Amino acid sequence: MREPVTLLKALPRYDVFLEETKDFPHLDASACYTFLQLLKTGDELLALDNQILSTFGTRHGRFNLLMMLKHCTVGTTTPADLAEKAGVTRATITGLVDGLERDGFVERCPDPVNRRSVQVKLTATGQEFLEKVRPDYCRWFTSVVETLNQDERQQLLVLLEKIQIRLGEISNQYRRTANQIPAQL
Amino acid sequence: MREPVTLLKALPRYDVFLEETKDFPHLDASACYTFLQLLKTGDELLALDNQILSTFGTRHGRFNLLMMLKHCTVGTTTPADLAEKAGVTRATITGLVDGLERDGFVERCPDPVNRRSVQVKLTATGQEFLEKVRPDYCRWFTSVVETLNQDERQQLLVLLEKIQIRLGEISNQYRRTANQIPAQL
DNA sequence: TGACATTGATTAGGTTCCTAATAATTAGGT
DNA sequence: ACCTAATTATTAGGAACCTAATCAATGTCA
Numbered sequence: 001m002r003e004p005v006t007l008l009k010a011l012p013r014y015d016v017f018l019e020e021t022k023d024f025p026h027l028d029a030s031a032c033y034t035f036l037q038l039l040k041t042g043d044e045l046l047a048l049d050n051q052i053l054s055t056f057g058t059r060h061g062r063f064n065l066l067m068m069l070k071h072c073t074v075g076t077t078t079p080a081d082l083a084e085k086a087g088v089t090r091a092t093i094t095g096l097v098d099g100l101e102r103d104g105f106v107e108r109c110p111d112p113v114n115r116r117s118v119q120v121k122l123t124a125t126g127q128e129f130l131e132k133v134r135p136d137y138c139r140w141f142t143s144v145v146e147t148l149n150q151d152e153r154q155q156l157l158v159l160l161e162k163i164q165i166r167l168g169e170i171s172n173q174y175r176r177t178a179n180q181i182p183a184q185l
Numbered sequence: 186m187r188e189p190v191t192l193l194k195a196l197p198r199y200d201v202f203l204e205e206t207k208d209f210p211h212l213d214a215s216a217c218y219t220f221l222q223l224l225k226t227g228d229e230l231l232a233l234d235n236q237i238l239s240t241f242g243t244r245h246g247r248f249n250l251l252m253m254l255k256h257c258t259v260g261t262t263t264p265a266d267l268a269e270k271a272g273v274t275r276a277t278i279t280g281l282v283d284g285l286e287r288d289g290f291v292e293r294c295p296d297p298v299n300r301r302s303v304q305v306k307l308t309a310t311g312q313e314f315l316e317k318v319r320p321d322y323c324r325w326f327t328s329v330v331e332t333l334n335q336d337e338r339q340q341l342l343v344l345l346e347k348i349q350i351r352l353g354e355i356s357n358q359y360r361r362t363a364n365q366i367p368a369q370l
Numbered sequence: 371t372g373a374c375a376t377t378g379a380t381t382a383g384g385t386t387c388c389t390a391a392t393a394a395t396t397a398g399g400t
Numbered sequence: 401a402c403c404t405a406a407t408t409a410t411t412a413g414g415a416a417c418c419t420a421a422t423c424a425a426t427g428t429c430a
Contacts, residue, residue, distance in 0.1 A: 030335060030339075031330040031331070031338070033342070034330050034333070034341060034342060035329055035330050037342055037345050037346075038226075038227075038230060038345065039231065040349070041227065041345045041348055041349055041352075042223075042226065042228065044349065044352050045224060045227050045348070046224065046231070048355065048356055048359075049224065051356075059416070060416080061416050062416090078378080079379060079380090080377085080378065088417070088418090089417080089419080090378080090380085091379090091381080091417085091418075091420095092416065092418075094379065094381085095415085095416070095417085096415095096416075099416095114425080115378095115426090116377070116378035116425050116426075117378060117379085118378080141216075141220040143351070143355055144223075144352065145216040145219050145220050146216070147347050147348065147350070148219070148344065148347060148348075150215065154215075155340055156219060156222075157218070157222055159333065159340065160226045161222075162333060162337070163230070163333070164225070164226055164229065165332070166329055166332040167230060167233055170325070170328055171233055174236070174237070239418090244386075246385080246386055246387080247386090263408080264409060265407085273386090273388090274388065275408080276388075276389080276390095276409090276410075277386070277388075279411085280385085281386075284386095300394080300396085300408095301394065301409070302395095302407095302409085303408085303409070
């Protein structure tokens with residue numbers, strides 16, 4: 001149905017790491033458990049989202065590309081730009097556009113100015129598809145979030161933002177060192 | 186590097202759904218935003234985790250399978266059991282075991298009692314690999330979680346649990362109806 | 371102008387996931 | 401005993417991601 005990354009349904013992994021406690025001051029049961037729960041929740045959410053999308057005959061990649069074409073009016077819609085916005089490689093965009101073009105949801109238009117470049121455009125069929133799917137997609141994600149009240153949503157957003165900031169730091173630091181010191185994290 | 190599901194780096198998607206507000210009482214800006222942030226954080230976390238694992242020459246699927254073989258001492262280690270524990274299909278396990286066996290981390294042992302069945306066993310090489318990788322993996326996930334204090338971790342765990350419960354409900358409900366009513370969510 | 375690097379998109383090949391179909395073995399019912 | 405069911409693992413084929421290599425067009429600059 002989708003790609004659940006082989007994460008554990010019954011995450012039995014955290015105790016494995018506790019042996020390292022002496023070397024890692026921040027490492028305790030709560031740290032391990034929090035990390036793994038976060039990974040697990042993310043995995044399950046992504047899996048279910050993809051499963052829902054599958055019932056519409058689409059998936060994350062394609063759905064998101066269509067959404068971007070419909071609503072990201074800033075910037076161009078070249079594969080390069082789309083890849084940047086989506087956070088995937090250009091090669092991935094090429095593949096997705098191939099599929100969407102085959103299905104008639106999208107078309108490639110040559111750029112008259114720069115002959116290397118291509119503009120990806122949503123077709124009428126693509127538009128209709130999005131309109132058709134939107135209510136069901138709304139129903140799905142509404143039903144996830146409604147389990148939290150306004151306070152809880154706010155709390156969650158604050159916590160997620162902290163984590164995202166940290167992920168950004170780690171990612172940058174990792175990207176920097178990866179070019180110099182091999183895999184010292 | 187990994188599979189970031191083509192989620193938006195700059196999630197511009199939530200406004201798209203607000204038009205539906207009239208039909209969905211729980212749908213407001215905060216609901217959309219919360220959902221998308223959750224999806225995004227999950228995606229980024231999974232992506233970075235996979236990227237870290239890549240520097241060790243492994244990935245989620247393989248790493249997790251090795252972990253399960255080392256620590257899930259309950260139950261057997263047949264492909265069927267491993268698939269169940271990992272939450273993926275048996276076919277996926279077959280593929281992962283193929284790769285791990287090729288690399289010498291794992292071996293298939295025929296079951297003398299049930300000739301259909303196979304036991305997957307960790308080799309010495311596999312053990313050594315896990316030992317080697319563990320400190321680096323600890324360093325990575327410690328550095329994610331240490332951005333939250335004990336209170337915040339607790340808060341987050343509570344919220345994640347609520348969401349997981351809801352995901353479970355949706356998933357069950359979805360699975361039930363999928364066999365009867367076609368795709369009414 | 372001509373060599374060289376840069377920048378678009380694509381292609382080729384690999385991974386991890388899926389579903390559906392297949393093959394072999396075991397279990398159950400009459 | 402035998403036919404059918406169920407169960408085990410695998411294969412085949414497809415999707416969305418990746419990296420690295422390729423190819424065409426553009427920019428740079430001596």
